[in-house]
Amino acid sequence: MKVTVIGTGYVGLVTGACLSEMGNHVVCLDVDPAKIKILNDGGIPIHEPGLLEVVRRNVAAGRLEFTTDIERSVAHGTIQFIAVGTPPDEDGSADLQYVTAAARNIGRSMTDFKVIVDKSTVPVGTGDKVHAAVADELAKRGLPEMEFAVCSNPEFLKEGAAVADFMRPDRVVVGAEDERAILLMRALYQPFVRNRDRLFIMDVKSAEFTKYAANAMLATRISFMNELSRLAEKVGADIELVRVGIGSDPRIGTHFLYAGAGYGGSCFPKDVKALAMTSAEMGIPSKMLKAVEEVNEEQKMVLVDKVVARYGEDLSGKTFAMWGLAFKPNTDDMREAPSRVIIGELLKRGAKVQAYDPVSAAEAQRVMTGWDGLSYADGQKQALEGADALLIVTEWKEFRTPDFEAIRDSLQDKIVFDGRNLYEPELIRSFGLTYLSIGRN
Numbered sequence: 001m002k003v004t005v006i007g008t009g010y011v012g013l014v015t016g017a018c019l020s021e022m023g024n025h026v027v028c029l030d031v032d033p034a035k036i037k038i039l040n041d042g043g044i045p046i047h048e049p050g051l052l053e054v055v056r057r058n059v060a061a062g063r064l065e066f067t068t069d070i071e072r073s074v075a076h077g078t079i080q081f082i083a084v085g086t087p088p089d090e091d092g093s094a095d096l097q098y099v100t101a102a103a104r105n106i107g108r109s110m111t112d113f114k115v116i117v118d119k120s121t122v123p124v125g126t127g128d129k130v131h132a133a134v135a136d137e138l139a140k141r142g143l144p145e146m147e148f149a150v151c152s153n154p155e156f157l158k159e160g161a162a163v164a165d166f167m168r169p170d171r172v173v174v175g176a177e178d179e180r181a182i183l184l185m186r187a188l189y190q191p192f193v194r195n196r197d198r199l200f201i202m203d204v205k206s207a208e209f210t211k212y213a214a215n216a217m218l219a220t221r222i223s224f225m226n227e228l229s230r231l232a233e234k235v236g237a238d239i240e241l242v243r244v245g246i247g248s249d250p251r252i253g254t255h256f257l258y259a260g261a262g263y264g265g266s267c268f269p270k271d272v273k274a275l276a277m278t279s280a281e282m283g284i285p286s287k288m289l290k291a292v293e294e295v296n297e298e299q300k301m302v303l304v305d306k307v308v309a310r311y312g313e314d315l316s317g318k319t320f321a322m323w324g325l326a327f328k329p330n331t332d333d334m335r336e337a338p339s340r341v342i343i344g345e346l347l348k349r350g351a352k353v354q355a356y357d358p359v360s361a362a363e364a365q366r367v368m369t370g371w372d373g374l375s376y377a378d379g380q381k382q383a384l385e386g387a388d389a390l391l392i393v394t395e396w397k398e399f400r401t402p403d404f405e406a407i408r409d410s411l412q413d414k415i416v417f418d419g420r421n422l423y424e425p426e427l428i429r430s431f432g433l434t435y436l437s438i439g440r441n
């Protein structure tokens, strides 16, 4: 099939690449010429395991193309995916300007039937807005009869595992009410879902809502565990044992129960806010979502609080090594990364931070430009040099079994503040290190 994907970010690029892998001819459009140049030069603009190989293979086969040419991209696909950003507006609601712009571009130059698929995460009712924007452009061109369908197809991939998630999804949700659109979307996703039970066709609004409900549920689990972790510490329980103890109940399940330094990334923070805004607008303000957010904001301070409890509010003269900057491992994404809050708080109190992350240093430098007292190390050991204590913020694999003796010998105060509970407390303490982690004593 001929498919166009509008937006070549984390979602658009993965969608385009994976659809081309199944034989579709995909044209990916972006308004950012720098991204398109990187792609046309044989690279990819983000760090996402396995993605470069899929892109290269399909570009070589002539099934995957990248362009900034809007007319060409609109002309190409019968199916037009909108996968542009929906960042939070000032009040927390989703900013739909990029979605609307993409929809209008389609309406401005389409010449035949199109299935317009909203893959961006958008509030309930956006399908109607996209429909209105396209219809408005068609009317301006004197083409009010030209047919098109608008679908919702929210994306559930996780950064760092995006290709695997797209190729073998737990489920595909399609909100569609037009018979032709349903047929095309079924055909498009058939190779990915194999088992038809995994493809859920529903009305557009329910599909839009499903995406927010999923992220809000996951964020709620995390905030719940983070709150319990604080209590566990106080009462002398170990949150890691509690996690295993409850996760073995299939009604609870083992996933997304990890207490830590707070959730970040481009989705949970903004989607929880946007759903809370929708609830408020509808006159049923969500107490749960407010609490989920509040707990998360507090959780980003937990490591800082432990540092302050140890050293006092004035951290001048102290240097902290930090392992991990990205909001989670296997990505270079720094959007809403807890490390940004933690570093900001340490610097504010006069400390210096020597940070190391296996892939996100360049992105970190971009988002924290001009932060005095923050420097970047080339490796774990370099970050430790001359530092008083170590903070671990992202659970990269390479931090899991480190050289504890080297950590001890490098650190002036021999203290590890672990925001991801990577180590057995007894083991790390046996190396002569003081170990402070989350929800454990």
Ligand SMILES: NC(=O)c1ccc[n+]([C@@H]2O[C@H](COP(=O)([O-])OP(=O)(O)OC[C@H]3O[C@@H](n4cnc5c(N)ncnc54)[C@H](O)[C@@H]3O)[C@@H](O)[C@H]2O)c1
Pocket (backbone or CB within 6 Å): 006, 007, 008, 009, 010, 011, 012, 029, 030, 031, 032, 035, 083, 084, 085, 086, 098, 101, 102, 119, 120, 121, 122, 155, 156, 157, 158, 159, 266, 267
């Ligand atoms: N990142 C994720 O893990 C993830 C997962 C599921 C859903 N989502 C949702 O998918 C959407 C996209 O997220 P992302 O992380 O890929 O964003 P992103 O910021 O990485 O990419 C968006 C891209 O769209 C481009 N763009 C903006 N306006 C455009 C236009 N009019 N025409 C063409 N291109 C345009 C931008 O230049 C950018 O490259 C968001 O709604 C997000 O909530 C993201």
Ligand SMILES: O=c1ccn([C@@H]2O[C@H](COP(=O)(O)OP(=O)(O)O[C@H]3O[C@H](CO)[C@@H](O)[C@H](O)[C@H]3O)[C@@H](O)[C@H]2O)c(=O)[nH]1
Pocket (backbone or CB within 6 Å): 121, 155, 156, 157, 158, 159, 160, 215, 218, 222, 255, 256, 257, 258, 259, 260, 261, 262, 263, 264, 265, 266, 267, 268, 327, 328
């Ligand atoms: O038990 C857990 C699991 C995750 N996290 C944190 O939660 C954040 C989000 O992690 P994750 O969900 O793995 O990454 P994302 O790439 O943001 O993916 C989420 O957001 C995407 C965008 O909407 C959805 O598509 C995915 O299904 C959803 O998992 C990160 O900061 C993690 O450190 C925890 O603190 N504890």
